[in-house]
Amino acid sequence: MPETRTPRHLVLFRLLVVGTSVSAFGSYLNMVALNLFVYQATGSALQTGAFMALRLAAGFLAGLTGGTVASRLPRRPVMVACDLPQAAALVALAVSPASVRLGLLPVVAVAGGLLGTTSSVLLRSSVPDLVPGPDRVTANGLLVTGRAVAMTLGFAAGGLLVGWLGYRAAFLVDAGTFLFSGLLLAALPLPFPNHRTRPAGSVTDAADRSGEPVTDAADRPDGRRRRRLALAALLAAPAVLVIVVVRAADALGSASHNVGLPIYATQVRPEDPAAFVGNFFAVWAVGLLTAHQLVKRLNRRGPGLDDPRRSELAFIVGTCVMSTAFVAAFVDLPGYWVFAVALVAGAADGFTEISYTTRLQAEPDPRRGYFFGATAMAENGGLGVGMLLAAGLLELWRPLPVAAAMHGTVVALAVAVALAGALRHRARPTATNGGTVPVATGPTVAVTNPVEESGR
Known part of the structure; x- marks a missing residue:
């Protein structure tokens, strides 16, 4: 062989x-x-x-x-x-x-x-x-x-x-x-890319579709102009915009377990709360390690995450599983069940990261650079605001209702996005008599357009 x-x-x-x-x-x-x-x-x-x-x-x-x-x-x-x-x-x-x-x-x-x-x-x-x-x-x-x-x-x-x-x-x-x-x-x-290019589907193409004048942003040093073109590119890719919004909500929700877990540990393991927190995140990291194997198994059974529609759906499902697992971690589960929950949360976290990263990489350069910058903003901003919000809520409530409220918001948003995408996909007219299929323009979990096809 x-x-x-x-x-x-x-x-x-x-x-x-x-x-x-x-x-x-x-x-x-x-x-x-x-x-x-x-x-x-x-x-x-x-x-x-x-x-x-x-x-x-x-x-x-x-x-x-x-x-x-x-x-x-x-x-x-x-x-x-x-x-x-x-x-x-x-x-x-x-x-x-x-x-x-x-x-x-x-x-x-x-x-x-x-x-x-x-x-x-x-x-x-x-x-x-x-x-x-x-x-x-x-x-x-x-x-x-x-x-x-x-x-x-x-x-x-x-x-x-x-x-x-x-x-x-x-x-x-x-x-x-x-x-x-x-x-x-x-x-x-x-x-590595080492020079400025303007491929099909670039930021300026997105600006053209959004009604902006067709001018190469790299030839204009105006920072406000570049930011407007980046926003136009984001609005021209509604599936990516959905990912950025959900990542921001996810980061905000994650603050509830980052801030709340030490408090919860002192309540359930007052004799050694530091060991409880350390063990929880160690098991969570082991779950993160398994995400790659999970994705490999998924790819063997079909087109896998290379298909943008499938990676978008995988991102939504992974986000829901991860948030639900983190809420379950505060339910005072018996024995080692809490660490089983941590394992699931870690695996879902890694699966979600691989899914949305692969989806954003389906976009052509230089648009994907702006999209990854937008997700970084969403994650850092969401986590910062979330820590302030979680700290304030934990002064009033126990960790479980805080995690349920903040992570529950993430799940509700993700489910709403998935349902909206499914309804829009079903309502989209099919091609007849050699016609073309209109491209969805609203926020949808499954968006396919010629720009995305050229970038794969």
Whole structure:
């Protein structure tokens, strides 16, 4: 039986995933070590929260500008430039005297949020150029798997490194992960887009369909003009707009379990709440690891997530399952059932991420750069607002009703979107006598148009 060889582009992409996973490990280690350091250095929960909020705000800003960066600048040098300054900021934090460290904390927060989100937008929007054809779903699965491993090891290593070696060593290890990622990215012979193009279905094409003057946005330095064209592109792709809205609601709902789980743990496991929280997220990360295998099984049974309509439906179903599982986690389930729920939540989370990432990548460049920037804005903005809302609600209610209200809103929105898409699809007239089928223009879970077809 002949040996099946892995295509070269997948081998190179796997090496890229190693680099991005190492830097993701640094990011999660960073979240543990830096948040602990800020709290111990300031003694203020308010200042610790402000540090986290600053990082989220920087991520939101990166989403706002990510599409412009993706469409105007060569992506590989920009991604390398996103890793190396983060390494430099962490080295400076590690070697500087104690009197200077507090002043460097806002710099580290902004660098982590701004550069980390920008790098993520550029990488996800470049996947169709790096891994063409049906291997694109496999590539997205590898990214999610790498993130799950990085998250598990990063959260575990953060506390251990700080406890054994101190903050300075943890910051230097963290800096090394970003340095490794940047150097590997610079060395790999991958075909990243490195020049400005205007393919069919670009941002300007979307503007033309929306009534804007047909002018190449890249030739106009006006920032407001570029933002209007990006919005026009989003409105011209209603299925993508639905994904952005649902991702924003999902991020807002996720704040309820991020804020509420420590409170819930002190109620059900007062003897060791930290172990309960740690075990819950460890099992959740294991579930995240299984998502890639779930997608592979789905692809063997049919067209899989390469079909935009199927990836849109998979995104909605995964979102509903994930939110429902997180609500069930607060029901005071007996024994280890709560960890079974965590496993389901993690698997659904990874499945949802692979689904919507694959769907957005079906769009042609440079539109998909703007779309990934929009989802980054939605996720960071939704999580930031959600944390404030969840913190306020938890002053009034127990964690279960807070999670039920916030995640229930996500499920209701997703179900409404799915029903609206199904009704619109059934009502759409069919082609007769050689005519053409009109394209749906409203928010729908299943939208197919010539632009999408040309981008696949």
